[in-house]
Amino acid sequence: xxxxxxxxxxxxxxxxxxxxxxxxxxxxxxxxxxxxxxxxxxxxxxxxxxxxxxxxxxxxxxxxxxxxxxxxxxxxxxxxxxxxxxxxxxxxxxxxxxxxxxxxxxxxxxxxxxxxxxxxxxxxxxxxxxxxxxxxxxxxxxxxxxxxxxxxxxxxxxxxxxxxxxxxxxxxxxxxxxxxxxxxxxxxxxxxxxxxxxxxxxxxxxxxxxxxxxxxxxxxxxxxxxxxxxxxxxxxxxxxxxxxxxxxxxxxxxxxxxxxxxxxxxxxxxxxxxxxxxxxxxxxxxxxxxxxxxxxxxxxxxxxxxxxxxxxxxxxxxxxxxxxxxxxxxxxxxxxxxxxxxxxxxxxxxxxxxxxxxxxxxxxxxxxxxxxxxxxxxxxxxxxxxxxxxxxxxxxxxxxxxxxxxxxxxxxxxxxxxxxxxxxxxxxxxxxxxxxxxxxxxxxxxxxxxxxxxxxxxxxxxx
Amino acid sequence: xxxxxxxxxxxxxxxxxxxxxxxxxxxxxxxxxxxxxxxxxxxxxxxxxxxxxxxxxxxxxxxxxxxxxxxxxxxxxxxxxxxxxxxxxxxxxxxxxxxxxxxxxxxxxxxxxxxxxxxxxxxxxxxxxxxxxxxxxxxxxxxxxxxxxxxxxxxxxxxxxxxxxxxxxxxxxxxxxxxxxxxxxxxxxxxxxxxxxxxxxxxxxxxxxxxxxxxxxxxxxxxxxxxxxxxxxxxxxxxxxxxxxxxxxxxxxxxxxxxxxxxxxxxxxxxxxxxxxxxxxxxxxxxxxxxxxxxxxxxxxx
Numbered sequence: 001x002x003x004x005x006x007x008x009x010x011x012x013x014x015x016x017x018x019x020x021x022x023x024x025x026x027x028x029x030x031x032x033x034x035x036x037x038x039x040x041x042x043x044x045x046x047x048x049x050x051x052x053x054x055x056x057x058x059x060x061x062x063x064x065x066x067x068x069x070x071x072x073x074x075x076x077x078x079x080x081x082x083x084x085x086x087x088x089x090x091x092x093x094x095x096x097x098x099x100x101x102x103x104x105x106x107x108x109x110x111x112x113x114x115x116x117x118x119x120x121x122x123x124x125x126x127x128x129x130x131x132x133x134x135x136x137x138x139x140x141x142x143x144x145x146x147x148x149x150x151x152x153x154x155x156x157x158x159x160x161x162x163x164x165x166x167x168x169x170x171x172x173x174x175x176x177x178x179x180x181x182x183x184x185x186x187x188x189x190x191x192x193x194x195x196x197x198x199x200x201x202x203x204x205x206x207x208x209x210x211x212x213x214x215x216x217x218x219x220x221x222x223x224x225x226x227x228x229x230x231x232x233x234x235x236x237x238x239x240x241x242x243x244x245x246x247x248x249x250x251x252x253x254x255x256x257x258x259x260x261x262x263x264x265x266x267x268x269x270x271x272x273x274x275x276x277x278x279x280x281x282x283x284x285x286x287x288x289x290x291x292x293x294x295x296x297x298x299x300x301x302x303x304x305x306x307x308x309x310x311x312x313x314x315x316x317x318x319x320x321x322x323x324x325x326x327x328x329x330x331x332x333x334x335x336x337x338x339x340x341x342x343x344x345x346x347x348x349x350x351x352x353x354x355x356x357x358x359x360x361x362x363x364x365x366x367x368x369x370x371x372x373x374x375x376x377x378x379x380x381x382x383x384x385x386x387x388x389x390x391x392x393x394x395x396x397x398x399x400x401x402x403x404x405x406x407x408x409x410x411x412x413x414x415x416x417x418x419x420x421x422x423x424x425x426x427x428x429x430x431x432x433x434x435x436x437x438x439x440x441x442x443x444x445x446x447x448x449x450x451x452x453x454x455x456x457x458x459x460x461x462x463x
Numbered sequence: 464x465x466x467x468x469x470x471x472x473x474x475x476x477x478x479x480x481x482x483x484x485x486x487x488x489x490x491x492x493x494x495x496x497x498x499x500x501x502x503x504x505x506x507x508x509x510x511x512x513x514x515x516x517x518x519x520x521x522x523x524x525x526x527x528x529x530x531x532x533x534x535x536x537x538x539x540x541x542x543x544x545x546x547x548x549x550x551x552x553x554x555x556x557x558x559x560x561x562x563x564x565x566x567x568x569x570x571x572x573x574x575x576x577x578x579x580x581x582x583x584x585x586x587x588x589x590x591x592x593x594x595x596x597x598x599x600x601x602x603x604x605x606x607x608x609x610x611x612x613x614x615x616x617x618x619x620x621x622x623x624x625x626x627x628x629x630x631x632x633x634x635x636x637x638x639x640x641x642x643x644x645x646x647x648x649x650x651x652x653x654x655x656x657x658x659x660x661x662x663x664x665x666x667x668x669x670x671x672x673x674x675x676x677x678x679x680x681x682x683x684x685x686x687x688x689x690x691x692x693x694x695x696x697x698x699x700x701x702x703x704x705x706x707x708x709x710x711x712x713x714x715x716x717x718x719x720x721x722x723x724x725x726x727x728x729x730x731x732x733x734x735x736x737x738x739x740x741x742x743x744x745x746x747x748x749x750x751x752x753x754x755x756x757x758x759x760x761x762x763x764x765x
Contacts, residue, residue, distance in 0.1 A: 099725050103515045119728070122516060205615075267709035268621025269601045274706075281602075420727040428535070431710035435623050458729075 038137045038349075040357045041375070048349060051081035055346055056108030058087045058101075060094035062278065062299045065367050072360045076353055082346070091275040109341040110350055113334050115414045117149070117158045118236060125337040126156035130348040136160060137356055145372035148331040148412065152235045159334030160355045163369020165294040165394075166329045166401045167216055170311045172304075175288040179203045184314040186400070190221075190254055193317040197263035200288045209289040210265030210281040211273050214255070214430055215422035217291065217316070221251040223410050224319040224326035236413030239456070245445040247319075253441035256433050267431055278303035285309050291316075294394050295332055295369040301390045313397040328410035329402045332369045362386060370398045417459040421452050509735035514728040526735035536736060538711050539719040540743070542627070546715060547694040550631040555686055558638035562645035563675075576643065583639025591633070592703035596620075599629040599704075620705050623712035630700050630713060641686045648682035649675070677760040684759050688748060695744050716740050 039045060059069060066088050073084045087108065089097055094112075101107045102123055117124060130136045138146060141160075149159045169184065176183055181196045200208040219231035225247035233240040241247070258264045265273075265281065273279050277296045281287035283303040292300065297313060304311055316327055335354060337347045353360060361376045365386050371377045380386050381395070401407060429438070429448040438444040475481055484491070509526055511519035530536050565575050585591055597603050601618045609617050619625045656674045665673065676683075698717040701707060707714035707722065714722075716736065724733030 096725060099515055262616055265601070266616075266618055266621030268618045268626065268705075271620060271706050271708050272596060272600050284602075416728075423722075423726065427708060427711060427714075431708065435710045437710070 038134050038352055040353050047079045049081055050346060053346060054083045054085055055110065055343055055350060056085050057110045058108045059112035060089050060091045064299045064302065068364050068367055071363045075360060076350060105340060107338040109338055109343050109347045110335055111338065113159050113336040115330065115412060116419065119416045119419065123339055124158050125339045125341065125344055127159065127337065128157050131157060135345065135348045136352045140373050140375040141355065142372045142374060145331060149334045159336035160351050161331035161334045161372050163295060163332060163366055163371055164329050164398055165332045165369040166327055166398060167291065168294055168316060168397055169289055169291055169314050170297060170300060171289045171314060172282055172309055173312055175200060175204065186315055187321040188317050189321050190317045190319060194254060194258060197258055198261065201263040206281065206286045207265040208263050208287060210269050210287045211277065212264060212291045214426050218248060218251045220316055220326035221319060222247045224324045227324060227409060230411040232411050232413045232415055234411045234413060236415040243449065245449050248448065249441040249445035252430065252433055252444050256441060259434060283307065293332055294397055295367065297394050298367055298390055313393050315401065324406050324409060325404050326410055327401050327404065328407050328412050329398060330412040366391060370395060417456050420455050424451060424455065505734040505737060508731045509738050511731045513731035515730050526732050529732065530735055530739060535711060536719060539714045539716045542713060543695060543715045546627060546631060546697060547691060550634045551690045551694050553631065554635040554638050554690055555641060557635050558641035559645050561638065562642045562649060565646055566649045579642060580639035583637045589699060589703055592700050595629055595633045596704045621709060623710050626705050626709060626712045630704060633700050641690060644682055644686055648679050652678040680759040681761060684755050688751060691747065692744060695740065
């Protein structure tokens, strides 16, 4: 086999000197023409031949994701003859690796990027030209979700979203039943949440919840507080809550009281679990609730079902039952092309495959979030072996949150300063309040707001 | 003319200095590329507002002035000192203790030494940090044991007072290299000292304090300095096990520098912090050297 290929190559080489220029032109024409129909699901699709080429790809995630992604990579390698060198990490160490590579100008051609793309803007190649030329086919991609990865300031498409998801809660109905606590509803409030936590902890002796993403919940409470409020403005250009520290203090007090009473796992437990939802106490049947991103539900459910636990999803608690939901369906992550990559076109083709191929997405099965591609989603939903009860729950919660009128008021923006502001919020103020550095939530909220503005100013001058 | 040039080239190549430099070249290149140039760059960046991948903007001493006002930085120095002051003596005492046990001649001595050295080989690694995280974690055996004694709600990593204990223990557990150095030091103490002392009626405790410790003091000085320096640079365990928390209780300076430089993108600020730490370390080492005259005993001086 190898010998024959070699012989053919030699023959091709002999005639190529004369033919190549014509060939190249033809090929170029073909891509522009085929551009409008770069439809990887077409049974007659002509897979590009990338033999001998390599492409670097890096992502973060859980073990489930690593396995699925590697399977898809192997599929693409088989179809195009390309060699994809991949690297993966868990959510927290990913950015360390990313920054080291960024400093050395050695980022992979394609990488997974989060909502924090503003921070790494210089490393990202805008995809506009690839979408215009049709290499990346966006014909069946949801317009609104496509817009979530666009830089509103100049219209640059920073990447193609890997899926839609929303922050929500998962709970273990068995524990709720056992403790006689009513299940969370669509309109449950923070008071309901606190009451449920207290009742459960009192009866089980364990924290009712051990993972709560502090900063994003606090930001949600700000959005819920009053229509028009958001922690960051829609376009991430400023804060957007008129410096009103009342909602911040409200959440800080609520959270701190619950943690002091042992209803929320202490900071040590939360740090231990980190972003590894499979290690959350809910998976062992000890905690009753968890806050998570809807796309993490599959992995969590798998871990929990090993212990015979079945989980349900519900929306975030609200400040008042008839008030703002503070929820938003957002792009959790996207695939972006490195601005200094030498293989941008190949990278764009790979992204096109990743976003549009039904076969590939049957493997990925919305683990990164509910597919934003309507054709793909339809095919997945039609296949009962893929859409099991767990995935159906994820689809349902995304549908529910997507149908809420007020999600348009919630800002998904994560400006450059967010990383430091969120970190300081947790390490300095939330944990400081817990350890008695502040009298009460009001005092901590005031101090936090002052520092948040300072940090913001620091990044303004850096730009 | 040609002849003489050839001869001089040959003479140059055979010169002892040339040969020396050629053989030392791998180290020299490594030292320049991996230590000297980065250090010079970090000194330069410490006077700049610099973010990785961005442009360095000269701001003079601003970073240093801000550092002196930064409570988090002050706190990180304090917790590092706490870690060093508790962790280093603990580790040295432990290493000396094991080394003394191991100098008793037995047939398995070689195996014992190898076995006790293993933790040091794997010590700095992420895997060990993860094991300690599990061991002392909220679902780990140690906390479970404490729980079974009736203490509720106790968790090492959730408490600002207790969080550093597992880190110190993890460090002390990696006593292997200090132990080997102690062991070889112990072997060099002449047996006749002990025999003479025994005949004079000195007990084991007295022999230890009057003979072993003074004779071992140069080695203790060396181990102390090495461990002090590595203690100041502790990073992996703190980053993996506690991530500096809770409430900065284990945010050692190296972790502070890492967070500022890589997570927040204030690389210039982080560089300035690392230079301050360098100065603190140099001063500490200097003080120990100065005091060493009073407690280190060199046989040659007699």
